[in-house]
Amino acid sequence: MGRRPVRNDTMPPKKIIVVASGRGSNFQAIIEDFQRNSIAGECIGLVTDNPNAYAITRANEAGIPVTIVDFTAFESRELYEKGLLLALKNAQPDLVVLAGYMRILGKDIVREFAGKMINIHPSLLPSFPGLHGQRQALKHGVKVTGCTVHFVDDTLDGGPIVLQRCVRVMDDDDEEILSQRILIQEHIALPEVIRLFCEDRLKIEGRNVRIL
Ligand code: GRF
Numbered sequence: 001m002g003r004r005p006v007r008n009d010t011m012p013p014k015k016i017i018v019v020a021s022g023r024g025s026n027f028q029a030i031i032e033d034f035q036r037n038s039i040a041g042e043c044i045g046l047v048t049d050n051p052n053a054y055a056i057t058r059a060n061e062a063g064i065p066v067t068i069v070d071f072t073a074f075e076s077r078e079l080y081e082k083g084l085l086l087a088l089k090n091a092q093p094d095l096v097v098l099a100g101y102m103r104i105l106g107k108d109i110v111r112e113f114a115g116k117m118i119n120i121h122p123s124l125l126p127s128f129p130g131l132h133g134q135r136q137a138l139k140h141g142v143k144v145t146g147c148t149v150h151f152v153d154d155t156l157d158g159g160p161i162v163l164q165r166c167v168r169v170m171d172d173d174d175e176e177i178l179s180q181r182i183l184i185q186e187h188i189a190l191p192e193v194i195r196l197f198c199e200d201r202l203k204i205e206g207r208n209v210r211i212l
Helices: 025-036 054-062 077-091 107-112 133-140 175-198
Strands: 014-019 041-048 066-068 095-098 117-121 144-151 161-168 202-205 208-211
Touching (some): 014 025, 014 175, 025 041, 025 054, 077 107, 095 175, 133 175, 144 175, 161 175, 175 202
Parallel strands (some): 014 041, 014 095, 095 117
Antiparallel strands (some): 117 144, 144 161, 202 208
């Protein structure tokens, strides 16, 4: 049976900003989910730290405004963080979605968007946080891995978990094949969490996120 969207017409649609650094396949999955489904929200912009990110092309094709906060154009990491914070604040989003943002966020941004920022990570957290979650999983020899969507806090990939999806690890997997298998699940998990957020169905209780 299909998912039944919960719409509350008395509430304004949620404004979603996506932050991505590169290919943007998760961003594309979000765009298509908004196009396919009736969602109580809209994707109001893409913010990227990388002027060459393919995600920009995807945004242009979908008519989504792009803000480039070019990391290399700033004299210091602190100034870059200030620029990024300003770009995000100016958009006044209800939710910031990190979809392949390849930098660690500064504390000011994390604090500003506490409870309003989610990230997708390619492992079953708390296993294998940080870079190359898929490579770490292969190296460790796990038989099951997957992806995690979590709220962002000031720990590395350690915030409250909203949703996880599993994939099996096959004996002859390499990093690329495993990454592709996980990516298919990422493209399901991230839009699903955004829909839940738009429907006001996520409640953070300490480390637990209840889906109402
Ligand atoms: C994904 O694997 C995501 O989990 C990780 O970075 C990758 C981004 O892929 N954080 P894409 O740019 O969405 O295609």
